[in-house]
Amino acid sequence: MLYGGDYNPEQWPEEVWAEDAALMKEAGVTMITVGVFSWAKLQPGPDTWDFGWLDRLLDLLHGQGIAVDLATATASPPAWLVRARPEVLPVRSDGVRLEFGSRQHYCPSSPVYREAAVTLARKIAERYRDHPALALWHIHNEYGDHVTECFCAESAADFRRWLRGRYTDLDALNAAWGTAFWSQRYGSWDEIEPPRDAPGPVNPTQTLDWRRFCSDALLACYQGEKDMLDEVSPGVPVTTNFMSMFKALDYWKWASREDFVSDDAYPDPHDPEAHITAAMNYDLMRSLKGGRPWLLMEQAPSAVSWRPVNVPKRPGLHRLWSLQTVARGADGVMYFQWRASRAGAEKFHSALLPHGGTTSRGWAETVRFGAELAKLGPVAGSRTEADVAIVLSWDSWWALEQEDHPSTRLELRALVASWYRELWKRNIAVDFVPPEADFGRYKAVLAPNLYMLRSETAERLTRFVADGGHLAVGFFSGIVDEHDHIHLGGYPAPLREALGVVVDEFWPVPDDASVRVEGLGSATTWSEWLDVTTAEPVASYAEGPLAGRPAITRNVHGEGIGWYLSCHLPSALGRILDEAGVGPVHATPEGVEATRRGDHLFLLNHTDTVSRVSGLSGIDLLSGATVRGELELPPLGAAVLTPASETR
Structure with a gap:
């Protein structure tokens, strides 16, 4: 089990380093991340390099038996670069160019930034590829944390190149984007721009493709460094730290390019259900590489510094939540950061070594947990087996949360979390899977929402049911294809055979209202005028215009069962899971x-x-x-x- 955290020695006099290394040894630290924000120190000028300090640091850590997760330092371009080439700075959708003075201030499509980043990473790799302390390569830091998109001219040109690769010709693009609507037809590629601020709603398929492109543009930055590291330093595993269930980046696609998954997780100690959301995120991290162990790259030992109110972790909570990451697949527990900063935006962020030093409560917990984590060596490498899968599609996520829908209150992460909570309460193991996954491994497949559903995915889900599986689908699913065009023939057209229902009309529930469902309580957010074809109603609406109409249905199809929930009522999952024969890992008291x-x-x-x-x-x-x-x-x-x- 790995144990450690981010270390920023450039923030401290060099005489402090030896003390830090000795204290790391005392705390049981086995690995330290270094260099994450060191670009300006490693490369003080365009043709100037300074590696002496990093040489001495890595030698010092190796002397204490501490491995190094070495970052490529490309997350924060130095001042000299942005002043010499200001076009590397990102531009907002309203045309405002963001300034230097924070971090991640770069245009993902900028060839100047990409070339400078790969050059820096290559210099680091060539120097340290054979250093005995080197254990991992850590590319960049939290891609998309501050800048997920850029609307400058370079990004526009890159977007057009991406679109050419996707559609080949303009006729295909015009068909996919439905440009016959509102006279939006394009006659040349040069007429296409990013979806900047406009007088009214922007073409939804253009916006969807923009989301896809922005994820791919950042991935291209990562891939440029990854290709170089694989060439210069083969055999050393490479990762970049994710940010849990993060909307902006398609982590299925990203994880396929990593050697292993790492994650940064910051549950809020003030949230009474933070541990449930955290469990969901950790199950996703485990699932991204097909169940392989992952690494918690960052968490807070206590309070963070960036919430409106930063509540600390009470005694025992740091230990409990750290153990939770291991329980759900992590083979290491790392933190931001080792020593609390004296200056900068994160100076009030907790650390393994707090401002108060070794007499503080935080330090005592650091040492105590390091010793305890070392006892879990037998757990490392082991896997979790699950009978239930939750389908998660980034394409559908992006499409669902666009404007001009029956309700703008549908947020995919919240919908998924509400279903996941029912599994967590029952101690049921769950995997997350992409739409193209092999569903046959599972007893039950849950789709809290699949607003966008490709026909081939629907066919495989239907076959899963016919072969004996239990499929549960949430409302407003199977509505559009991969171009955000409506599936005609009655919602949810691609899944009507498996589910045995037809949605006649959407009936979203206003914020201050709910609708009662017989025997199950009140549903919020959404309801539907639902007709059954081959399905049987198992619960009906008990009031309002939908009174007496089916709310939740069960459809026997082949050897399996397809369930449809036309309203937001996750508690209905209990019967579905029972019929699927899914049981708890172990029966426990509530909580x-x-x-x-x-x-x-x-x-x-x-x-x-x-x-x-x-x-x-x-x-x-x-x-x-x-x-x-x-x-x-x-x-x-x-x-x-x-x-x-x-x-x-």
Whole structure:
């Protein structure tokens, strides 16, 4: 198990480094990330390089037995570059060019930025590829965190090149974009611009393609550095740190270009359900590479510095949430950052070594958890098996949240989270899968929303049901194709065979209202005028214009069952999961999370009360105690049980 965090030695006098390295050793740190924002120090001028300080740092860390996750330092271009070539700075949709003075101030399509970034990364790789401390390459930092798009002339030209690659000719583009509407037809490629601010709604397919392009433009920046690292430093794994379930970048596509997935996660200690959202994000990270272990690259030891109110983690919460990442597939727990900064925008962000030094509460927790994490070595490399999959499509996400829909209240991340919460409460293991996944591995496939649905995906989902699978589909799904054109023939046209229903009309629920469903409670956000063809209603609307009409349906198709939820009522998933034969990892009291990696059972008590879990057998890797029958977990307590034979 890796343990450590970001280290920014350039912020400190060199005499502090030796103290830091010794304290890292004391805390049980095994790996440190360095160089993330060091471009200006490594390259003080266009033709000037300074690697001496980094040489001494890597030698120092290696002397303490600490491995290095070496960053390419390309996330924050230096002042000399942007002053010499101001066109590298990004431009907003209203034409305003953003200035130097923060970070990630670059146009993703800028050839000047890309060339400078690859040149810097190559210099670093050539110098340190054989250094014994080098364990990982860390490209850039949190792509898309501040700048996900740029509307400058260079980006416009790059967008046109991307469109040529996608459509080949203008007739195909005009057909895909539906430019017969509002006289938007293009007669030449040069007439096409990014979807900048306009008098009214912008063409939705143009906007959708822009979202696709922006993800690909940033991916091209990453790929340029990755190709170089693979050439200069083959065999050293390469990653870039994701930001959990992040809308702007298609992480399925990105993860396929990484050697392993790493993530930055910052659950809010003030949010009573933060641990559920975090679990969802971690399951996604595990799923992005088909279940392979991943690395938590950043989290906060306590409070962050960028929320309106930055609540710290109370005693025990840092430990519990860190163990949760391991429970859901992480083979390492890293932090931002090692030593708390004295200056800059993040000077109030917590660190493994706080401003108060080694006498602080935070330092005591740093040392204590480092020792505890080291006990979980047997867990490393193990995987999680799941019988349930949630379909997640970035294309559909981007298309769903456009303007001029029946309701602008539909947010995919919130819809997915509401379904995921029902699985978490039942301790049911779940994978996330892309639309092109092999669904046959699962007993149940859940699609909280698939507004955009390709015909081939619908065919495979229908076949999954016919072959004996259980498919549950949420409202406003199967509406458009990959060009954001309506599937004709009645919603959800591509899935009507599997679901046995026809949606006659959408009936979104206003913000201050709800609609009661018999036996299940009240639904918010959405409802539909639903007709059944081959399906049977299992719950009906109990009031309003839809009273007596089907709300949730069950359709036998072939050997399986297709369920449709025409309203926002995730609690209805209980029956669906039961019929699919999906059971919990382990039965626990409310608020106690149970997950399994290989033969290792994690039990995490997210409540403020003592909880007792029964039916257990094994040895707790954390305490060393043998458990037979019942285990008592204190508030925020945890246990990791492994079969007795595995500890010998």
